[in-house]
Amino acid sequence: MAAGHTGAMLATIGVLSVLSASGSGPMADVEAGGEAEWVEPWDEPWDGAVFRSPSALGTVGVAQSRGSQRPGKDLPVLLWWSPGLFPHFPGDSERIECARGACVASRDRRLRGDPRTRALLFYGTDFRASDAPLPRLVHQSWALLHEESPLNNFLLSHTPGIRLFNLTATFSRHSDYPLPLQWLPGTAYLRRAATPLQERAEWRRRGYAPLLYLQSHCDVPADRDRYVRELMRYIPVDSYGKCLQNRELPTPRLQDTTTATTEDPELLAFLSRYKFHLALENAICDDYMTEKLWRPMHLGAVPVYRGSPSVRDWMPNNHSIILIDDFESPHKLAEFIDFLDKNDEEYMKYLAYKQPGGITNQFLLESLRRREWGVNDPLLPNYLNGFECFVCDHELARLDAEKAHAASPGDSPAPEPHIAQPSHMDCPVPTPGFGNVEDIPENDSWKEMWLQDYWQGLDQGEALTAMIHNNETQQKKFWDYLHETFMKRNQNL
Ligand SMILES: *[C@@H]1O[C@H](CO)[C@@H](O)[C@H](O)[C@H]1NC(C)=O
Numbered sequence: 001m002a003a004g005h006t007g008a009m010l011a012t013i014g015v016l017s018v019l020s021a022s023g024s025g026p027m028a029d030v031e032a033g034g035e036a037e038w039v040e041p042w043d044e045p046w047d048g049a050v051f052r053s054p055s056a057l058g059t060v061g062v063a064q065s066r067g068s069q070r071p072g073k074d075l076p077v078l079l080w081w082s083p084g085l086f087p088h089f090p091g092d093s094e095r096i097e098c099a100r101g102a103c104v105a106s107r108d109r110r111l112r113g114d115p116r117t118r119a120l121l122f123y124g125t126d127f128r129a130s131d132a133p134l135p136r137l138v139h140q141s142w143a144l145l146h147e148e149s150p151l152n153n154f155l156l157s158h159t160p161g162i163r164l165f166n167l168t169a170t171f172s173r174h175s176d177y178p179l180p181l182q183w184l185p186g187t188a189y190l191r192r193a194a195t196p197l198q199e200r201a202e203w204r205r206r207g208y209a210p211l212l213y214l215q216s217h218c219d220v221p222a223d224r225d226r227y228v229r230e231l232m233r234y235i236p237v238d239s240y241g242k243c244l245q246n247r248e249l250p251t252p253r254l255q256d257t258t259t260a261t262t263e264d265p266e267l268l269a270f271l272s273r274y275k276f277h278l279a280l281e282n283a284i285c286d287d288y289m290t291e292k293l294w295r296p297m298h299l300g301a302v303p304v305y306r307g308s309p310s311v312r313d314w315m316p317n318n319h320s321i322i323l324i325d326d327f328e329s330p331h332k333l334a335e336f337i338d339f340l341d342k343n344d345e346e347y348m349k350y351l352a353y354k355q356p357g358g359i360t361n362q363f364l365l366e367s368l369r370r371r372e373w374g375v376n377d378p379l380l381p382n383y384l385n386g387f388e389c390f391v392c393d394h395e396l397a398r399l400d401a402e403k404a405h406a407a408s409p410g411d412s413p414a415p416e417p418h419i420a421q422p423s424h425m426d427c428p429v430p431t432p433g434f435g436n437v438e439d440i441p442e443n444d445s446w447k448e449m450w451l452q453d454y455w456q457g458l459d460q461g462e463a464l465t466a467m468i469h470n471n472e473t474q475q476k477k478f479w480d481y482l483h484e485t486f487m488k489r490n491q492n493l
C-alpha cells in the first residue's frame with residue numbers, strides 16, 4: 001500500500017514517467033521552462049581510492065566497479081530502504097555515476113549489514129520509528145526524501161523525528177537537497193497568456209462566481225474548508241470538488257476524476273474562466289508550495305493563497321498573489337476580492353508578470369537556473385536520481401575525509417556528524433483554518449483527527465494542551481514517545 005501511494009505521488013509530478021522513459025506524464029502538455037541546467041556540486045575530482053573488504057555483494061548481483069582506474073576496489077553502496085522508490089529498472093542494484101565518482105544504488109535489504117553500505121535512503125511517508133532498521137549502524141548515514149507535506153507523516157515535523165536523519169531532500173530551501181520548486185516546470189509555465197477578461201466577464205454574467213474552489217481532500221491539517229466556508233458567507237464561491245461542493249463540473253467526463261486528472265486540458269480550460277482561485281495547501285509549512293499555487297498562475301487566475309508563510313520569496317514579482325493571512329477576516333478578504341473583480345485595471349496588475357520582463361524576482365530566477373533536475377522534463381534528470389547522486393557524492397567525500405583522518409589524525413580532523421535540522425521540515429502545529437481550537441467542538445472531525453495524528457502517542461487531553469501551547473514541555477513528551485519506540489529498541493538490540 002505504501003509503495004502504491006509513493007508511486008502515485010511521484011507520478012503526479014512526472015518523476016515516474018521520466019524513469020520509465022515514456023515522457024508523457026500528466027503534465028506533459030505543460031511548456032517546459034528550459035531554464036534549468038546541470039550543475040556539478042563538487043569541483044574536486046574523486047580519487048576513488050576507497051578500500052572495502054570483499055563481502056556478500058558479489059553473491060547478490062551488485063555491479064562491481066567496472067573498467068575503473070582502480071580495479072578491485074568496491075564502491076560505496078546506497079541502500080533504498082523504502083520499498084517502491086528505487087529509481088532503476090529492472091534490477092535490484094545499479095552502478096551510478098555521480099559528480100565525485102561512482103556508487104552502487106540498491107534495494108536489496110540483505111546489504112544492510114554490509115560494511116560497504118554507507119547510506120540508507122528512506123521515503124518519509126513510509127518511515128515509522130517503530131519499524132526502522134535497528135540497531136542503527138554508526139558508519140551509515142540516513143537520508144530522507146520527503147517532498148510531501150507532513151500530512152502523511154507528522155513524525156518528521158517534530159525535532160527529534162527529523163534529527164534521526166543525516167541528509168534530507170524536502171520542500172524546504174534549507175534541506176540538503178532542496179525541492180521547493182518541485183511543482184514549477186519553469187518560467188514559461190508562468191508566462192502562458194491568460195484568458196481575456198472579456199471572456200471571463202461573460203462567464204460572470206452567466207452566473208459564475210468570481211472565485212473557484214476545487215478540493216476533494218477535505219479534512220486536512222490546514223483545515224482549509226473551515227476558512228472557505230466562512231469566506232463563502234461574504235462572496236460567491238463555485239466549489240466543484242468533494243469539499244463544500246455547490247456546483248457540478250460541466251460534463252460527466254470532467255466530473256469523473258479517474259478520466260479527468262487535474263492537468264486535463266479540458267478541465268484547465270474550464271478552470272481558466274475564473275478570475276480567482278482559492279489555493280490553500282493541505283498543511284502549512286515553510287516553502288511547501290504545490291500545484292495549487294502555480295496552476296492558477298499558469299492559467300492567469302489570481303491565487304488566493306494560504307500555505308508557505310514565506311511564499312512571497314518565490315513569487316515572480318511582489319504583486320502576483322493575494323495572501324489570505326494579510327486580511328484580518330474572511331469578510332475583509334471578500335471585500336478586497338470584490339473590489340478587484342470590479343476593477344480591471346487593478347486586477348490586471350496581478351498578471352503583470354506575464355509581460356516580457358515581468359518576472360523580476362531574481363531569487364526565483366536564480367533558483368530555477370541552478371536546480372539540476374526538471375519537472376516532467378525528459379531531457380533533465382529527475383530529483384530522485386539527483387538526490388541519489390547527492391548522497392553518493394556526500395558519502396564519497398566522507399570516505400575521503402575518514403581516510404585522510406586515519407592516515408594523519410593530526411592534520412585531518414575526523415568528519416563532523418551531519419544531522420538534519422527542524423528547518424528542513426518546518427511545519428508548526430496545525431491550527432484551525434478559522435477561529436480558536438478551544439471554540440471548536442470535541443466531536444469536530446478535523447480536531448479529532450489532528451489531535452491524534454500530530455501528537456502521536458499522546459492521549460487526547462495531552463494532545464489538546466500540546467496543540468494550544470506548543471512548547472518544550474510538549475517536545476519533551478514527543479521525545480519520550482520516540483525514545484520508547486526507537487531509541488530504547490535501538491539500544492536493546
Ligand atoms: C514592489 O516592487 C516595486 C518595484 O521594485 C516597488 O516599487 C514597490 O514598492 C514594491 N512594492 C511592495 C509592496 O513591496
Ligand SMILES: *[C@@H]1O[C@H](CO)[C@@H](O)[C@H](O)[C@H]1NC(C)=O
Pocket residue numbers: 138139140141142163164165166416417418419
Ligand atoms: C547521523 O545522525 C545521527 C543522529 O541522528 C548522528 O548520531 C550520527 O553521528 C550522524 N552520522 C553521520 C555520519 O553524520
Ligand SMILES: *[C@@H]1O[C@H](CO)[C@@H](O)[C@H](O)[C@H]1NC(C)=O
Pocket residue numbers: 441443444445
Ligand atoms: C457534535 O455534537 C453536537 C452536540 O454536542 C451535535 O449537535 C452534533 O451533531 C455533533 N456533530 C457530529 C459531527 O457528530
Ligand SMILES: *[C@@H]1O[C@H](CO)[C@@H](O)[C@H](O)[C@H]1NC(C)=O
Pocket residue numbers: 465466469470471472473474
Ligand atoms: C507548556 O505547556 C504546558 C502544558 O502542557 C503548560 O502548562 C505550560 O504553561 C506551557 N509553558 C509555556 C511557557 O507556555
